[in-house]
Amino acid sequence: MEHEITENPLRGVEATIGSGHYGVFDQGAHVWSWQPDGAAPVLWMSAKSWFADGQPIRGGVPICFPWFGNGRAGDQEPGHGFARLHTWHLSDIKDTLDRDGRLLVEYTLDNAMTGQQPDWPYRYEARFVAKFTPEYLGMTLEVTNTGQSHVPLDGALHTYLAVGDVRKVSVSGLDGAEYYDKVTGQTETQSGDVTITGETDRVYRSTGEVVLDDPVLGRKLVIAKSGSANTVIWNPWVDKSAAAPDFGDDEWQGMICIEAANALADQLTLRPGETHTLKQRITLA
Numbered sequence: 001m002e003h004e005i006t007e008n009p010l011r012g013v014e015a016t017i018g019s020g021h022y023g024v025f026d027q028g029a030h031v032w033s034w035q036p037d038g039a040a041p042v043l044w045m046s047a048k049s050w051f052a053d054g055q056p057i058r059g060g061v062p063i064c065f066p067w068f069g070n071g072r073a074g075d076q077e078p079g080h081g082f083a084r085l086h087t088w089h090l091s092d093i094k095d096t097l098d099r100d101g102r103l104l105v106e107y108t109l110d111n112a113m114t115g116q117q118p119d120w121p122y123r124y125e126a127r128f129v130a131k132f133t134p135e136y137l138g139m140t141l142e143v144t145n146t147g148q149s150h151v152p153l154d155g156a157l158h159t160y161l162a163v164g165d166v167r168k169v170s171v172s173g174l175d176g177a178e179y180y181d182k183v184t185g186q187t188e189t190q191s192g193d194v195t196i197t198g199e200t201d202r203v204y205r206s207t208g209e210v211v212l213d214d215p216v217l218g219r220k221l222v223i224a225k226s227g228s229a230n231t232v233i234w235n236p237w238v239d240k241s242a243a244a245p246d247f248g249d250d251e252w253q254g255m256i257c258i259e260a261a262n263a264l265a266d267q268l269t270l271r272p273g274e275t276h277t278l279k280q281r282i283t284l285a
């Protein structure tokens with residue numbers, strides 16, 4: 001049992017472990033598969049995703065960096081930052097699949113690789129580590145300001161999770177949290193568990209873990225994080241998915257995004273030499 005470098009549909013690292021599977025693409029350092037042996041896929045991927053240079057991948061875990069959405073002021077392009085559209089450098093692989101079913105894949109990105117970025121003209125080094133294990137998927141994004149000026153930083157690990165039926169799931173851990181509702185433009189306070197009954201696009205102020213309860217697949221996922229002021233919950237529902245060319249019309253029923261983010265008013269500022277570390281860990285309970 002050993003990892004492989006695969007090219008189809010994009011270059012990346014893959015491993016098969018019994019009936020399970022791990023996968024990450026070099027483009028965007030994009031984790032797209034975590035399926036422990038004996039379990040159903042945990043990450044959701046759209047059957048309609050583009051797999052092409054410069055196009056975002058729909059599903060898995062897009063890394064939104066160095067901004068979330070269109071940034072704090074809403075005017076930065078491309079949406080969710082440029083890092084997901086670039087090929088990252090595959091800098092390390094630690095393969096202990098035979099011993100303990102673990103695979104660690106490290107990628108790096110910096111300003112020399114991403115070139116002139118008018119909306120973010122800073123010097124940086126980013127390092128992303130995906131740790132695939134039979135028990136959990138761990139993801140760490142470290143960003144260092146290698147220049148002399150202060151650097152504004154937001155972004156997200158934009159995790160798409162596979163669910164049996166999004167209308168039946170609940171997300172606990174956000175009771176009492178304030179959120180900005182991107183659908184209505186209002187700020188609200190969560191009461192009880194989050195359930196999905198229509199288009200949902202919310203930026204919660206929350207640093208804690210959440211639990212996704214999926215009665216249809218009969219499983220719970222614990223989603224823990226650190227270095228993140230916001231949890232984003234997103235489901236496009238009927239009209240948004242029908243309007244998106246890289247989203248199957250009915251695919252919204254089988255997914256929910258639970259993202260570890262720093263966004264909007266919770267944008268960070270990195271001093272020269274400072275590093276910020278954003279982590280998310282998904283555990284099958």
Ligand SMILES: O=P(O)(O)OC[C@H]1O[C@@H](O)[C@H](O)[C@@H](O)[C@@H]1O
Nearest residue numbers: 056069079080158182201232234
């Ligand atoms: O289609 P994209 O750019 O991948 O973004 C998907 C969604 O990502 C979510 O994180 C945002 O809150 C939504 O507003 C957005 O629609």
